[in-house]
Amino acid sequence: MMTVKDFETAARRRLDPVHADFIAGGAADEITVRANEEAFRRLRLLPRVLRGSAERSLDITVLGGRARTPVLLSPTAFHKLCDGEGELATARAAAAAGAIMIVSMASTVAVEDIAEAIRGSGEDGAPAPLWFQLYLQPDLDFTRTLVRRATDAGCGALVVTVDSPVRGAHERDLRNGFLDLPDGLRCAHMAEPGEGGRVRQIAMSPEISWQHIDWLRGITSLPILLKGALHPEDALLAVRHGVDGLLLSNHGGRQLDTVPATIELLPEIHAAVAGRIPIVLDGGVRRGTDVVKALALGASAVGIGRPVMWALAEGGEKGVRRLLELLRDEVDQALALCGATGVRDLTPDLVRAPVWPDTAGYAVRPGGAVS
Numbered sequence: 001m002m003t004v005k006d007f008e009t010a011a012r013r014r015l016d017p018v019h020a021d022f023i024a025g026g027a028a029d030e031i032t033v034r035a036n037e038e039a040f041r042r043l044r045l046l047p048r049v050l051r052g053s054a055e056r057s058l059d060i061t062v063l064g065g066r067a068r069t070p071v072l073l074s075p076t077a078f079h080k081l082c083d084g085e086g087e088l089a090t091a092r093a094a095a096a097a098g099a100i101m102i103v104s105m106a107s108t109v110a111v112e113d114i115a116e117a118i119r120g121s122g123e124d125g126a127p128a129p130l131w132f133q134l135y136l137q138p139d140l141d142f143t144r145t146l147v148r149r150a151t152d153a154g155c156g157a158l159v160v161t162v163d164s165p166v167r168g169a170h171e172r173d174l175r176n177g178f179l180d181l182p183d184g185l186r187c188a189h190m191a192e193p194g195e196g197g198r199v200r201q202i203a204m205s206p207e208i209s210w211q212h213i214d215w216l217r218g219i220t221s222l223p224i225l226l227k228g229a230l231h232p233e234d235a236l237l238a239v240r241h242g243v244d245g246l247l248l249s250n251h252g253g254r255q256l257d258t259v260p261a262t263i264e265l266l267p268e269i270h271a272a273v274a275g276r277i278p279i280v281l282d283g284g285v286r287r288g289t290d291v292v293k294a295l296a297l298g299a300s301a302v303g304i305g306r307p308v309m310w311a312l313a314e315g316g317e318k319g320v321r322r323l324l325e326l327l328r329d330e331v332d333q334a335l336a337l338c339g340a341t342g343v344r345d346l347t348p349d350l351v352r353a354p355v356w357p358d359t360a361g362y363a364v365r366p367g368g369a370v371s
């Protein structure tokens with residue numbers, strides 16, 4: 001396994017085709033799924049020379065959480081579709097790499113068990129943090145219980161997904177009849193206590209509003225990241241509502257189709273929040289050069305979704321370890337070739353964007369977004 005693409009190909013061979021489609025698929029025509037990767041490919045890096053160093057630091061600190069790599073694991077549901085150990089295998093691999101893992105609310109292993117699996121496993125006795133992703137549920141008592149569980153398990157932040165007032169149109173799943181988890185698998189956080197207890201559906205609720213964010217702000221002292229706000233006005237509102245960070249994400253193209261690629265939005269969102277809160281970006285990150293482009297344009301870290309599922313399907317914990325290692329190597333090499341001593345040296349002038357709408361030519365002005 002030399003590249004993320006290798007994992008994608010290998011996973012397709014191993015997975016039930018219905019599950020492979022669930023992972024790879026997006027909403028409707030999957031225009032945004034493709035746009036995420038294409039937008040990274042369109043950007044060009046313009047390196048500096050004669051100012052690098054023998055060792056480069058990939059360490060980051062974001063929202064008080066320290067990590068040994070700027071690549072974190074975005075929340076993805078149902079890891080047991082890919083590997084019998086599910087999220088336990090993923091978490092062990094993330095901890096070994098010093099990568100932040102965001103546990104999905106739709107995880108097939110409970111956050112307490114995930115936290116237990118990596119306790120004391122980091123090099124310095126402390127693995128990189130776990131964060132917990134939340135779909136705010138109209139049943140606020142239930143939501144409060146989930147927040148308490150994540151907090152008690154030691155999660156370092158809450159990632160609130162706000163791009164899902166209703167579910168995206170996953171047409172591959174509809175055609176395949178993939179509407180439920182296979183027998184024996186369940187969303188661990190949605191199950192009532194006790195064997196054979198009721199398992200709730202995750203409610204996608206159009207009535208969730210900024211008032212719910214205020215409510216959440218009032219019941220937790222954990223940092224809150226908003227995942228899925230794309231409009232600069234919403235980024236500003238997030239700051240005003242006391243949100244601590246943004247996960248700039250279009251859900252990997254799985255919610256509203258035809259929204260822009262996240263990397264295209266980054267400069268605008270970065271300008272809007274003006275350094276007041278950190279921005280993590282996900283969507284289409286497949287190469288170390290993608291990571292470097294996002295960091296140069298203002299992200300504090302980047303997330304990967306599908307690649308983790310593919311690596312888990314290909315080789316379980318070992319597969320995810322290898323994935324994180326190869327991305328680390330690619331980032332390190334790109335840093336060296338950009339003349340950077342670490343991620344802190346990455347600045348917008350290292351990125352060139354195509355001149356819109358003439359995508360054949362490349363601007364010689366620094367750092368601009370596609371405008």
Ligand SMILES: Cc1cc2nc3c(=O)[nH]c(=O)nc-3n(C[C@H](O)[C@H](O)[C@H](O)COP(=O)(O)O)c2cc1C
Nearest residue numbers: 023074075076077104161251252283284304305306
């Ligand atoms: C199979 C799958 C399951 C996902 N599950 C969740 C989830 O439970 N919660 C959530 O906020 N986002 C979820 N996402 C979106 C990811 O967090 C992330 O935004 C997206 O996958 C990033 O794009 P990438 O797959 O191109 O890296 C899921 C994505 C995939 C592919």
Ligand SMILES: CC(C)CC(=O)C(=O)O
Nearest residue numbers: 076077106164202251254
């Ligand atoms: C269980 C789903 C809501 C997980 C999800 O967010 C997704 O499949 O994109």
